[in-house]
Amino acid sequence: LSTADIISTVEFNYSGDLLATGDKGGRVVxxxxxxxxxxxxxxxxxxxxxxxxxxxxxxxxxxxxxxxxEKINKIRWLPQQNAAHSLLSTNDKTIKLWKISxxxxxxxxxxxxxxxxxxxxxxxxxxLRVPVLQPMDLMVEASPRRIFxxxxxxxxxSISVNSDHETYLSADDLRINLWHxxxxxxxxxxxxxxxxxxxxxxxxxxxxxxxPNQCNVFVYSSSKGTIRLCDMRAAALCDRxxxxxxxxxxxxxxxxxxxxxxxISDVKFSHSGRYMMxxxxxxxxxxxxxxxxxxxxxxxxxxxxxxKLCSLYENDCIFDKFECCWNGTDSAIMTGSYNNFxxxxxxxxxxxxxxxxxxxxxxxRGILKPRKVCTGGKRxxxxxxxxxxxxxxxxxxxxxxxxxxxxxxxxxxxxxxxQDKMN
Amino acid sequence: MExxxxxxxxxxxxxxxxxxxxxxxxxxxxxxxxxxSLVLRSARQVYLNDYYQSVCLxxxxxxxxxxxxxxxxxxxxxxxxxxxxxxxxxxxxxxxxSEPGLPAENTPPEMTIDVESxxxxxAAAQTEDVEADHTDCKDKISDCRRRQPSELKxxxxxxxxxxxxxxxxxxxxDNRIGPKKVKEAKPPQDEGGCGEADADGFVxxxxxxxxxxxxxxxxxxxxxxxxxEKAVPPESPVKKPKRAPSSAPSGEEExxxxxxxxxxxxxxxxFSGLLSKDNTQAEAEAGDSDRDSGAGQICCxxxxxxxxxxxxxxxxx
Numbered sequence: 001l002s003t004a005d006i007i008s009t010v011e012f013n014y015s016g017d018l019l020a021t022g023d024k025g026g027r028v029v030x031x032x033x034x035x036x037x038x039x040x041x042x043x044x045x046x047x048x049x050x051x052x053x054x055x056x057x058x059x060x061x062x063x064x065x066x067x068x069x070e071k072i073n074k075i076r077w078l079p080q081q082n083a084a085h086s087l088l089s090t091n092d093k094t095i096k097l098w099k100i101s102x103x104x105x106x107x108x109x110x111x112x113x114x115x116x117x118x119x120x121x122x123x124x125x126x127x128l129r130v131p132v133l134q135p136m137d138l139m140v141e142a143s144p145r146r147i148f149x150x151x152x153x154x155x156x157x158s159i160s161v162n163s164d165h166e167t168y169l170s171a172d173d174l175r176i177n178l179w180h181x182x183x184x185x186x187x188x189x190x191x192x193x194x195x196x197x198x199x200x201x202x203x204x205x206x207x208x209x210x211x212p213n214q215c216n217v218f219v220y221s222s223s224k225g226t227i228r229l230c231d232m233r234a235a236a237l238c239d240r241x242x243x244x245x246x247x248x249x250x251x252x253x254x255x256x257x258x259x260x261x262x263x264i265s266d267v268k269f270s271h272s273g274r275y276m277m278x279x280x281x282x283x284x285x286x287x288x289x290x291x292x293x294x295x296x297x298x299x300x301x302x303x304x305x306x307x308k309l310c311s312l313y314e315n316d317c318i319f320d321k322f323e324c325c326w327n328g329t330d331s332a333i334m335t336g337s338y339n340n341f342x343x344x345x346x347x348x349x350x351x352x353x354x355x356x357x358x359x360x361x362x363x364x365r366g367i368l369k370p371r372k373v374c375t376g377g378k379r380x381x382x383x384x385x386x387x388x389x390x391x392x393x394x395x396x397x398x399x400x401x402x403x404x405x406x407x408x409x410x411x412x413x414x415x416x417x418x419q420d421k422m423n
Numbered sequence: 424m425e426x427x428x429x430x431x432x433x434x435x436x437x438x439x440x441x442x443x444x445x446x447x448x449x450x451x452x453x454x455x456x457x458x459x460s461l462v463l464r465s466a467r468q469v470y471l472n473d474y475y476q477s478v479c480l481x482x483x484x485x486x487x488x489x490x491x492x493x494x495x496x497x498x499x500x501x502x503x504x505x506x507x508x509x510x511x512x513x514x515x516x517x518x519x520x521s522e523p524g525l526p527a528e529n530t531p532p533e534m535t536i537d538v539e540s541x542x543x544x545x546a547a548a549q550t551e552d553v554e555a556d557h558t559d560c561k562d563k564i565s566d567c568r569r570r571q572p573s574e575l576k577x578x579x580x581x582x583x584x585x586x587x588x589x590x591x592x593x594x595x596x597d598n599r600i601g602p603k604k605v606k607e608a609k610p611p612q613d614e615g616g617c618g619e620a621d622a623d624g625f626v627x628x629x630x631x632x633x634x635x636x637x638x639x640x641x642x643x644x645x646x647x648x649x650x651x652e653k654a655v656p657p658e659s660p661v662k663k664p665k666r667a668p669s670s671a672p673s674g675e676e677e678x679x680x681x682x683x684x685x686x687x688x689x690x691x692x693x694f695s696g697l698l699s700k701d702n703t704q705a706e707a708e709a710g711d712s713d714r715d716s717g718a719g720q721i722c723c724x725x726x727x728x729x730x731x732x733x734x735x736x737x738x739x740x
Contacts, residue, residue, distance in 0.1 A: 064450075066450040069449035092449060154453055155453070155454075173454055201457065204457055206454065256433055256462055257462060259461045259462070260462065
């Protein structure tokens with residue numbers, strides 16, 4: 001297993017036709033959904049590789065003697081404005097805007113050069129002709145259009161495109177910056193939680209997102225399990241939040257690791273913009289933006305790990321940052337777990353399901369079988385005991401198609417795409 | 424008692440993680456190190472709470488045997504110290520704090536080894552980073568030391584914070600104010616890495632105390648001042664990372680807890696030490712020098728400051 005192939009982010013574009021993945025080696029691979037063919041109208045489109053390019057390279061900061069990892073932390077698509085597609089991809093320090101365009105025609109019949117590019121001998125040119133566009137094999141090209149660099153001292157953990165389609169924010173451990181997509185040489189710092197004395201540091205920013213339809217609103221989550229909602233109209237520097245979301249801690253469950261497991265690893269607004277979802281180590285919480293005191297829904301992802309926190313601390317698994325996502329209608333949410341398991345929760349029926357993304361359990365056109373973890377007592381057939389879970393097989397990144405029931409699940413270096421069963 | 428073992432183990436693991444983070448690709452991850460330092464402090468708190476509870480118990484039960492134990496472990500006569508204790512103004516915390524060795528003997532030796540090897544390896548790595556402005560540090564240290572008695576007395580006298588005061592007093596690096604028990608003095612001294620102090624024995628409690636305090640605080644100072652002044656110190660007692668291997672006639676167990684606590688004190692501020700390296704290089708802010716000034720005092724104050732949020736926090740696990 002080459003660590004460079006480990007997938008580090010997964011994201012559908014606005015239409016769901018394109019699916020982008022980033023990996024630890026700094027590469028971006030884009031999959032495109034095949035159009036449903038007329039021959040087999042009931043066959044859903046499959047996702048095939050559309051484009052592959054190297055987005056980020058490892059860099060060395062000589063001033064600080066630091067190596068900057070090329071791992072892609074996040075990819076966010078921009079709304080499509082013309083035939084080309086655009087996305088933002090970021091590593092720890094630099095954000096890049098990539099334009100992915102297709103070329104399926106080429107000009108032939110130049111006067112001054114041959115088809116292979118060699119220059120023609122001018123004395124041999126006896127006539128003029130107009131070059132003609134001829135069809136060619138589809139070529140997909142990715143080119144970096146903007147490079148947004150040198151704005152973050154700490155490691156970038158989030159980027160989010162604003163609903164105005166002109167600006168976007170980028171967040172590191174202590175600061176959030178606002179950029180204009182066209183301007184690369186400056187950004188506005190809108191949140192700064194760096195204390196004057198670093199010894200007083202008690203929390204860091206873990207994720208940030210723009211509101212899906214209010215372009216002045218964004219949220220950011222912290223390592224203390226709190227979420228702050230900010231309004232950019234209130235002040236230039238949004239250090240004072242408009243809303244503060246925190247659930248009171250349950251004192252009976254305190255342990256050495258209470259603080260770690262309350263750290264929020266991901267925050268996502270619902271498509272409607274009315275709710276937001278946060279993921280901490282053991283649970284997913286849905287918050288109503290109108291109620292700051294506690295979440296409206298809490299879903300346990302793998303509560304059976306609570307008694308194993310010490311071991312998970314030793315092997316560093318407790319620091320794993322799981323993401324979460326909504327389905328297109330906000331009726332269901334999904335997040336990953338260990339042993340290549342991922343979980344889906346239906347908010348209306350309150351049913352949940354555990355599925356596995358692995359070669360053995362996913363045959364093409366096969367149906368995924370629900371899995372169950374045995375938490376104690378007699379282990380039933382087909383159940384897996386907590387101690388046999390493979391903690392190296394973690395599903396940190398999942399994505400849900402914006403309109404259909406198609407999901408993408410990244411299991412280490414493999415990408416699984418599952419679709420709803422057709423009738 | 425198992426809490427103490429578990430807490431100690433978690434502390435060792437946490438220290439290892441912080442140490443390893445310095446060599447990880449991509450630079451120091453602020454978020455992870457912050458979380459690890461929180462766990463470290465929680466574990467330290469539990470460890471010391473548990474430890475001092477047992478100290479109090481032992482003190483009540485075995486006060487008569489105390490002198491005997493001291494004699495058997497030290498080369499010095501204890502009568503002197505007992506006398507000294509009697510004449511010291513009442514400082515109840517100090518009395519109980521004077522017996523770190525007793526319960527420490529109960530700690531299994533393997534825990535000691537973890538901390539010791541870690542101390543050595545880390546301190547060795549730390550040495551190359553040290554750029555000391557020794558003079559400044561010494562000034563701050565003397566300020567710090569002068570301030571200690573009143574602070575601690577204040578803390579000790581308030582009845583509500585009995586255990587806190589005990590911990591605070593003990594945690595203040597190698598502070599020998601109050602009863603200068605050899606028992607108390609000895610273990611941190613090794614941690615502070617003054618081999619020479621070991622060799623000298625305890626001829627003069629005051630000078631020993633000073634040296635130890637200097638060493639410890641200068642070590643902490645130096646971590647903070649790593650990227651600022653480069654003045655070569657006129658003397659560098661701090662550059663003694665290796666503890667004298669078997670300088671202590673007493674068993675290694677009794678140094679264990681105080682070593683850990685002193686080590687943790689360094690790491691309590693070492694998180695920011697990690698960061699100050701990160702930050703001063705990253706931002707080249709003028710404000711950094713402000714932060715570094717009074718570093719010696721910050722070491723002590725910070726420990727006391729940070730104890731408060733956790734005094735009520737950790738219940739049984």
